[in-house]
Amino acid sequence: MRRLLCVITVCIMILSFCAGCLDNDRFGLGDNEEASVASSIVLSEADARQIADKSPIRLYFANEDNSKLKLEIRYIPVSETTKSVNHLAEIIVNELIKGPKVAGLKPTIPEGTKLRSAIKIEGDVAIVDFTKEFRDNHPGGKAEERMTIYSVVNSLTELKEINKVKFLIEGKSSPDFKGNFRFNTEFPRSTQLISNKAEPVGTVNSKDAADKKDDSASGDKDTADVSNETENESVETGAQTSDDEEVFVDDSLDGEAQETYQETNDDEKWQETYDEASDEEARQTFSDEFEETYIEYLE
Template identity: 50%
Template sequence: MSKSFYTKIVIITIFALVVSLFSGCSILQKLGIGEKLNDETHPVSFVYMDEVDAAKIAGKTPVKLYFTNEDNSKLLAEIRYIKLDEKKNDPESLATEIMQQLIKGPAEGTNLIATIPKDTKLHSDIKIKDKIATVDLSKEFVENHPGGKEAEKMTIYSIVNSLTQIKDIEKVQFKIEGQVKDRYKGNFKFDVPFPGSPSLNSKEPPVKGRESSVEFSEEKETPKDDVDDTSEDVEDVSGDVKETIGEDEQEILE
């Protein structure tokens, strides 16, 4: 055979390889390999895939609960699995259950410190409107808190950062016994919504905590109200997991 014939064969072979390479890329993309993960999911987006799959098999949703460290300088995460009632598998029910789990406190045997004052209860289920979650708590949330700027900040943001991991929540408003309060214990304004503050979250890996076997009860003895709250300090303020500083940044009351 002539040299020109072999040259044509080589050219055709190279062309075929190039075509298969590009078509292969499109196939990989269709399979989702190499694509960026969608991080606009619910709390599940904060947990590694193997844990997510395990939780699905168990019928539970993994979420991050934020508690504080010993010196109230950072929020530490505990991964907890929550079992949701199929009839109430919605953002408001999930937010309510996350709050109930925060009230229970961190798992035993961890270095996490509870942030919610003793005997605190939800005065009503959490409601979400315009990406603002209203958290109505009992009077013990204020009366049983030891006070102090750093302790107050950790208490407030353990709730805010735990709830703003839900896609539908960007800010959290607080009420006490159905009423809006001007301030918490003296250091924070409490009548405007608090955006999340990822800068307060520790970079330490999350602690794997206990599983929640609690399903949502059919009824809750609590009235429903709107919440008004606002925080006042924190280097970065953000809702919904965006690190931005600006309109939402608050100032600490003296």
């Protein structure tokens, strides 16, 4: 009986060895070939530990000359992403407040700024309430203000639930930020401000594998990124004549004149007329006519 069991065992071992050889031939492995990993991305042990059980978040900071926003990717525990979108939005804003960790990027949130209250989500709009330092400690300047506003907007709109951002300071809505941008409005995403150069990827040397938003949401945001600034930057063309929500400020006009100016340049009518222009040349002509009308009004 024992001899029979030994014979059966030996036969099974021989059959297993033969089956293994057939598998090697099936998958294209010869006698001197070895199986290799399919991925070409190699992470160090330290990097692997860093991103284990973590999820990426996408943050936007200013480049060195405040002309573009550049992406920095950071990683947070996966457990944080399973909580509410409000909670995740607060994590993103607090990471922006900490400033960039990648060389060549500049902070966009003024020093001392904090979230005054929890971020609220109403529909697809995130309402962010900052402390007074957000404005008081800001250096001002058109480019700097733009980077500050849209670093928050573009970072938060990476979340699929958020398409626009509204700002409050000390719980109140303000008509303007530092004199260059209307502030009591909802800001849509601006893809034109995002640098198309190679993206920094934070503290690990791997590409971002985070899920992107669906195409329809991206399309809605891209349509909000049409820039209508005139070649002569010294002449402001009024509030909301571009996706930057620029503020028209002219101290030479009294309250009544300012109100009349705003009524004669209704934002929605202007935008509708602008959108009807089918090509770039027609749009440029329309922009030039608008600027000439505006200058004549001031004279």
